[in-house]
Amino acid sequence: MKHLRSIDELGAKGLLELLQLTVHMAEINQRPVPKVPALRGRTVASLFFEDSTRTRLSFETAAKRLSADTLTFNVSTSSVNKGESLRDTVATITDMGADAFVVRHKSVGIPWQIEQWTKASIINAGDGAHQHPTQALVDCYTIREATHTARFDGMQITIVGDIKHSRVARSNIQAFTMLGAKVTLVAPPTLLPPDVSHWPVEVNHHLDDVIPTSDVLYMLRLQSERMSQGHVPTLREYSEQYSLTQKRVARLRDSAIVMHPGPMNRGVEMQIDPSDIKNSLIHRQVANGVSVRMAVLFDLLGSGANLGGQA
Amino acid sequence: MSKSVVIKGGTILNQNGELRADVRIENEIVVEVGANLKGDIELDASGCIVTSGFVDLHAHLREPGKEEAETIETGSRAGALGGYTALVAMPNTDPPQDSVAVIDFVREQGKRAGLVDVIPSGCITLGRQGETLAPMAELAQAGVNFFTDDGFGVQDASLMRRALEYARGLGVTLAQHCEVAELTKGAVMSECQCCTDLGLPGWPAIAEELMVFRDIELVRITGATMHFLHLSTARSVELVRAAKRDGLPITAEVTPHHLSLTQELLASFDSVYKVNPPLRSSEDIRALKIGLLDGTIDAIATDHAPHPRRDKEMSLDMAPPGMLGLETALGVVLAFGDLEIKDAVALLSWNPARIAKVDNAHGRPIAASEPANICVFDPELSWSVDLQRLASKSINSPYVGRTLRGKVRHTIFKGAPTVIDGQAQK
Numbered sequence: 147m148k149h150l151r152s153i154d155e156l157g158a159k160g161l162l163e164l165l166q167l168t169v170h171m172a173e174i175n176q177r178p179v180p181k182v183p184a185l186r187g188r189t190v191a192s193l194f195f196e197d198s199t200r201t202r203l204s205f206e207t208a209a210k211r212l213s214a215d216t217l218t219f220n221v222s223t224s225s226v227n228k229g230e231s232l233r234d235t236v237a238t239i240t241d242m243g244a245d246a247f248v249v250r251h252k253s254v255g256i257p258w259q260i261e262q263w264t265k266a267s268i269i270n271a272g273d274g275a276h277q278h279p280t281q282a283l284v285d286c287y288t289i290r291e292a293t294h295t296a297r298f299d300g301m302q303i304t305i306v307g308d309i310k311h312s313r314v315a316r317s318n319i320q321a322f323t324m325l326g327a328k329v330t331l332v333a334p335p336t337l338l339p340p341d342v343s344h345w346p347v348e349v350n351h352h353l354d355d356v357i358p359t360s361d362v363l364y365m366l367r368l369q370s371e372r373m374s375q376g377h378v379p380t381l382r383e384y385s386e387q388y389s390l391t392q393k394r395v396a397r398l399r400d401s402a403i404v405m406h407p408g409p410m411n412r413g414v415e416m417q418i419d420p421s422d423i424k425n426s427l428i429h430r431q432v433a434n435g436v437s438v439r440m441a442v443l444f445d446l447l448g449s450g451a452n453l454g455g456q457a
Numbered sequence: 458m459s460k461s462v463v464i465k466g467g468t469i470l471n472q473n474g475e476l477r478a479d480v481r482i483e484n485e486i487v488v489e490v491g492a493n494l495k496g497d498i499e500l501d502a503s504g505c506i507v508t509s510g511f512v513d514l515h516a517h518l519r520e521p522g523k524e525e526a527e528t529i530e531t532g533s534r535a536g537a538l539g540g541y542t543a544l545v546a547m548p549n550t551d552p553p554q555d556s557v558a559v560i561d562f563v564r565e566q567g568k569r570a571g572l573v574d575v576i577p578s579g580c581i582t583l584g585r586q587g588e589t590l591a592p593m594a595e596l597a598q599a600g601v602n603f604f605t606d607d608g609f610g611v612q613d614a615s616l617m618r619r620a621l622e623y624a625r626g627l628g629v630t631l632a633q634h635c636e637v638a639e640l641t642k643g644a645v646m647s648e649c650q651c652c653t654d655l656g657l658p659g660w661p662a663i664a665e666e667l668m669v670f671r672d673i674e675l676v677r678i679t680g681a682t683m684h685f686l687h688l689s690t691a692r693s694v695e696l697v698r699a700a701k702r703d704g705l706p707i708t709a710e711v712t713p714h715h716l717s718l719t720q721e722l723l724a725s726f727d728s729v730y731k732v733n734p735p736l737r738s739s740e741d742i743r744a745l746k747i748g749l750l751d752g753t754i755d756a757i758a759t760d761h762a763p764h765p766r767r768d769k770e771m772s773l774d775m776a777p778p779g780m781l782g783l784e785t786a787l788g789v790v791l792a793f794g795d796l797e798i799k800d801a802v803a804l805l806s807w808n809p810a811r812i813a814k815v816d817n818a819h820g821r822p823i824a825a826s827e828p829a830n831i832c833v834f835d836p837e838l839s840w841s842v843d844l845q846r847l848a849s850k851s852i853n854s855p856y857v858g859r860t861l862r863g864k865v866r867h868t869i870f871k872g873a874p875t876v877i878d879g880q881a882q883k
Contacts, residue, residue: 232772
């Protein structure tokens with residue numbers, strides 16, 4: 147595998163391999179000194195054109211635990227503000243010896259566009275509303291960890307919220323269905339993409355309908371600008387219909403789990419503190435972020451060196 | 458006396474039929490059509506069609522203002538290589554073509570280049586801002602008879618109604634870029650399943666069709682002449698077909714790219730495929746082709762839109778829409794248009810010449826005493842685009858790696874060869 151840009155491109159086989167590799171990485175992270183020399187001498191450059199806390203930090207932590215060098219590109223202090231083009235920025239960092247780019251950008255397709263300008267591997271850390279494949283890997287890994295099942299056959303996963311603008315939803319729909327899950331999207335029609343009839347999903351506009359039958363309830367963040375764009379009349383009205391409340395949690399199956407990719411909008415889609423949910427995996431999602439990203443970096447940049455040594 | 462030019466061994470294609478004959482040209486005029494003619498310059502046309510030069514209703518020549526992308530000279534040369542002898546220059550220049558000074562400048566630059574007739578169009582509204590009418594009477598006096606705010610549609614229905622009423626008094630044609638802007642904010646590609654997958658904001662067909670419908674009804678109450686630019690959807694074709702059935706003075710064009718490329722190409726994330734209106738579905742293409750065959754669509758126009766490489770290297774949402782068209786139009790139309798050669802020529806030359814009101818000099822029969830604006834093309838030659846060899850200053854052609862059929866061999870403008878054997882002569 148040269149790049150990780152979308153779950154589609156990765157395919158079911160690649161997805162399962164990375165999830166398997168993540169198990170080894172999680173083991174490394176349990177050690178007293180969670181660091182191995184696997185990627186010594188390799189350089190990972192982070193190119194974040196959009197704000198990020200957990201994705202950027204978990205990639206950087208992952209790179210360091212594998213002993214890779216890291217370059218962090220900070221848009222606000224970079225020459226991008228002097229009008230340097232993306233192409234020149236990528237070429238410059240390539241010249242500095244980057245072996246991989248971890249890219250986040252508000253625009254769809256950037257990880258594919260920059261491929262022409264660098265020999266480095268490209269990892270998509272989020273491109274517009276298109277893809278966020280490492281989040282999907284994190285989520286699949288987290289569900290596996292919680293349910294002790296390798297595949298999700300027969301599992302009912304409900305994704306709730308702003309599907310239309312969500313790269314997390316697009317990646318997860320691909321990944322969950324690849325592993326055999328049945329996926330239901332829950333949102334008002336204005337927060338769904340224009341035509342999902344070709345997606346292998348069910349659509350329901352009423353959260354309360356699907357609460358009792360869901361094995362996984364995956365809540366998406368609703369950005370407040372959706373209101374000014376006319377996608378929902380008010381946040382209050384949205385919350386009434388689509389937020390997770392104490393009452394709704396009470397109607398969940400005993401074994402049902404709750405997930406959220408963060409950052410949470412408390413009071414909007416989450417009207418309950420995650421710590422008050424019995425089977426919330428929200429903290430596990432964050433914790434697993436590092437292991438998953440170690441697996442991705444090792445898969446793209448590793449030369450088969452064993453993971454056993456000490457850095 | 459200028460040198461005489463003879464086109465030898467081709468098949469002359471006129472509206473009333475075909476004829477195998479040589480053509481002799483002197484002093485900007487066809488002087489003789491017959492067998493075994495001799496001249497100072499003899500151009501071989503064996504296996505070729507000899508017909509009237511093409512007329513493009515829709516060329517962005519970018520001068521003044523964006524000479525980095527194209528100049529009137531380089532755009533004219535690209536046109537000549539594509540078999541064109543007349544180009545309607547779109548008014549979205551900087552400054553825009555809303556004053557006599559800019560109109561005169563564009564026309565003069567066209568004459569200076571001397572490769573095609575450059576026909577400046579005028580803005581409908583001042584600065585293409587959609588707020589107040591441009592001085593259309595003054596521009597009409599300066600020779601403009603085709604007005605558009607292309608790049609934008611005129612959003613204000615009341616203003617558009619006034620523009621049509623005013624245009625009727627002047628006897629000029631208004632050309633609309635049909636796009637209801639509220640429905641296309643931030644749009645990058647057609648609203649479809651592919652845009653759902655890619656998470657890109659969609660440009661819905663209804664945004665075009667609503668304005669087509671509105672303007673048809675405005676033409677009905679004003680009686681003005683109206684041309685629809687670059688129609689892209691099946692429903693637009695239906696609306697225009699019905700309007701023509703009602704006898705309304707409406708014409709319409711479609712671009713070569715909307716006949717040949719589909720929306721799924723955006724999945725490559727290559728901004729060369731970003732264009733406005735966006736590439737549509739294969740069903741839309743089918744409807745556009747039926748529209749060409751039954752006369753609903755009158756012309757094929759390029760919407761030639763050069764952009765410098767650095768602009769097209771931006772992300773899909775930031776890159777400007779548009780693609781090159783002049784040098785590839787014929788090859789695309791014959792390769793993908795499912796048209797008889799005669800129909801293709803009608804759509805590329807005879808009809809647009811009438812719509813642009815230049816049919817006194819262009820789109821004429823190849824016959825004695827007619828103006829010598831002529832295109833000679835090989836209808837069978839397969840070829841592909843070589844970006845290094847484009848005459849345009851920009852390289853945003855979507856046809857790299859695609860086989861085109863039909864290539865211009867010679868172009869004669871005002872009696873002089875501008876292209877011989879596929880090579881520009883100046």
